[in-house]
Each structure stands twice: as structure tokens, then as C-alpha cells.
Amino acid sequence: MSALYDIIVGLMLLVGALFALAGAVGVLRFPDVFMRSHAASKAGTLGSGLMLLALAAYAHELDVVTRAVAGVIFFLLTAPVSAHLLARAAYMAGYRPSAITRIDALEDVVRPGKRASGGAGGNPASGKPAKAKTAKGKGTPKTR
Amino acid sequence: MSGMESFASLFLVVCTRAALIILTISFLLIVVRIVRGPTLPDRVVALDMLVAVGIGFIAAIGVLTDYYLYIDIALTLGLVGFLATVAFARFVYNRGTAGDKSILKEVGESIARRKAGQ
Numbered sequence: 001m002s003a004l005y006d007i008i009v010g011l012m013l014l015v016g017a018l019f020a021l022a023g024a025v026g027v028l029r030f031p032d033v034f035m036r037s038h039a040a041s042k043a044g045t046l047g048s049g050l051m052l053l054a055l056a057a058y059a060h061e062l063d064v065v066t067r068a069v070a071g072v073i074f075f076l077l078t079a080p081v082s083a084h085l086l087a088r089a090a091y092m093a094g095y096r097p098s099a100i101t102r103i104d105a106l107e108d109v110v111r112p113g114k115r116a117s118g119g120a121g122g123n124p125a126s127g128k129p130a131k132a133k134t135a136k137g138k139g140t141p142k143t144r
Numbered sequence: 145m146s147g148m149e150s151f152a153s154l155f156l157v158v159c160t161r162a163a164l165i166i167l168t169i170s171f172l173l174i175v176v177r178i179v180r181g182p183t184l185p186d187r188v189v190a191l192d193m194l195v196a197v198g199i200g201f202i203a204a205i206g207v208l209t210d211y212y213l214y215i216d217i218a219l220t221l222g223l224v225g226f227l228a229t230v231a232f233a234r235f236v237y238n239r240g241t242a243g244d245k246s247i248l249k250e251v252g253e254s255i256a257r258r259k260a261g262q
């Protein structure tokens with residue numbers, strides 16, 4: 001019975017570490033903030049949560065199990081909140097997604113009438129009025 | 145039976161060491177992103193991921209050494225990481241809408257990257 005526990009705990013640790021590695025590779029290789037936040041929040045939370053659950057399965061003490069499970073629940077609650085908050089703040093501050101994101105549907109809501117994502121203007125000088133627009137057009141999403 | 149038990153304990157030790165090595169590699173990859181990250185939100189995302197990897201380290205070391213004291217530190221680290229991310233998000237939002245110079249520079253670079261098609 002103890003042997004079975006040991007094997008399960010070892011597999012959970014290994015799979016959790018592999019998920020953390022996948023999240024780290026995603027953070028390193030994805031091209032913009034939003035995709036990186038996607039990789040970090042999902043794979044990172046699953047990896048650390050799985051490793052904490054492995055610790056809970058390994059320790060046959062009630063207080064350790066309770067704290068580990070409470071930690072996992074806490075991470076599952078807070079990771080989407082922080083990821084969404086950071087991505088929304090970055091978008092509202094004006095950071096654009098990379099060109100791989102073809103359709104930026106939020107841009108019409110946040111910056112109406114700007115339409116920079118169509119790829120019509122290729123000159124770098126048209127980045128200047130975009131900045132002025134972002135600084136000015138902030139009142140409407142804030143009041144909603 | 146005894147052979148099975150000894151195999152299981154050896155398997156656990158090998159798995160824990162391998163998990164520590166993998167976590168070290170991912171730690172280094174995230175540090176590369178923090179150093180290189182072109183914008184401030186990139187660095188904040190990588191910092192959030194760094195906290196998750198640190199929690200994984202604490203769990204693996206707890207299994208390896210039978211020493212469960214650090215799990216309280218893991219809980220506190222998660223709380224502090226969440227609060228730090230919220231504070232950084234509010235910082236980015238406020239500075240970005242107030243027209244901070246460095247953030248506007250990074251925003252201009254991201255617009256240029258999107259226009260250049262990369």
C-alpha cells in the first residue's frame with residue numbers, strides 16, 4: 001500500500017514539474033503579453049497545484065493535507081483573477097497583441113474609430129496618433 | 145513484497161530529483177524572460193510564473209526531506225505573489241492611462257511590432 005502511494009506521489013511530482021516546464025517554455029517563446037499570460041496562468045497553476053497535491057498525498061498528517069488542499073484551492077481561485085486583471089490592464093494601457101492575433105475584436109470597444117489592426121497604414125509615423133488616442137480615449141471604458 | 149517496496153521508494157527519490165531538475169530548468173527559462181522581456185507586463189507575468197515554480201520547489205523539497213514546515217511558506221508566497229500581481233496590474237493601468245513616458249514608449253514599440261507583422 002505504501003509502495004503504491006510512493007509511485008503515485010512520484011508520478012504526480014513529475015507531471016507537475018513537466019507542466020511547470022511547459023508553462024516556462026510558453027512564457028519564453030510566445031510573442032506577446034496576452035499569450036504569455038495564458039501559458040503562465042494555466043500551466044503554471046496546474047503544475048504547482050499538482051505538486052502541492054503530491055505533497056498532501058505523501059504526508060499522512062491531517063494538518064499538512066489540510067494546508068496543501070487549502071493552498072491548491074487558493075491558487076485555483078486567484079490565478080484567473082490576477083491573469084485577467086494584468087491582461088486587461090495591459091490592454092487598457094495600450095499594449096497591442098502581436099500580429100499573429102489577426103482579429104482584435106476588443107479594439108473597436110476600447111478604442112472606437114481607431115482601427116489600427118487592419119494593416120492599412122504601414123508607415124511607422126501613424127503610431128503617433130494612436131498614442132494620442134489611447135491617452136484620450138480612456139474615459140469611456142473607465143466609467144463603465 | 146519487499147522488492148516492490150524498495151523499488152517504490154527508489155522510484156520516488158528518482159522522481160523527486162527529476163522534478164527538481166525540471167523545475168530548475170523552467171526557473172532559468174523564466175529568468176531569461178524577465179531579463180529580456182520587452183515590456184513591463186511581460187516581466188510581471190514572468191514574475192507570477194516564478195512564484196508558481198517556487199511553490200513547486202517547496203512541495204518537491206517537502207516530499208524529499210519529510211520536512212513539512214515550508215508549506216506555510218508556500219501558502220504565504222502564493223498570497224504575496226497574487227497581491228504583487230494585482231499591485232503591478234494597477235500600476236500598469238494607472239501609469240498607462242496617465243501617459244507615463246516609458247510605458248508610452250513600450251506601447252509605441254508594440255504598435256510598431258504589430259504593424260511590422262511580427
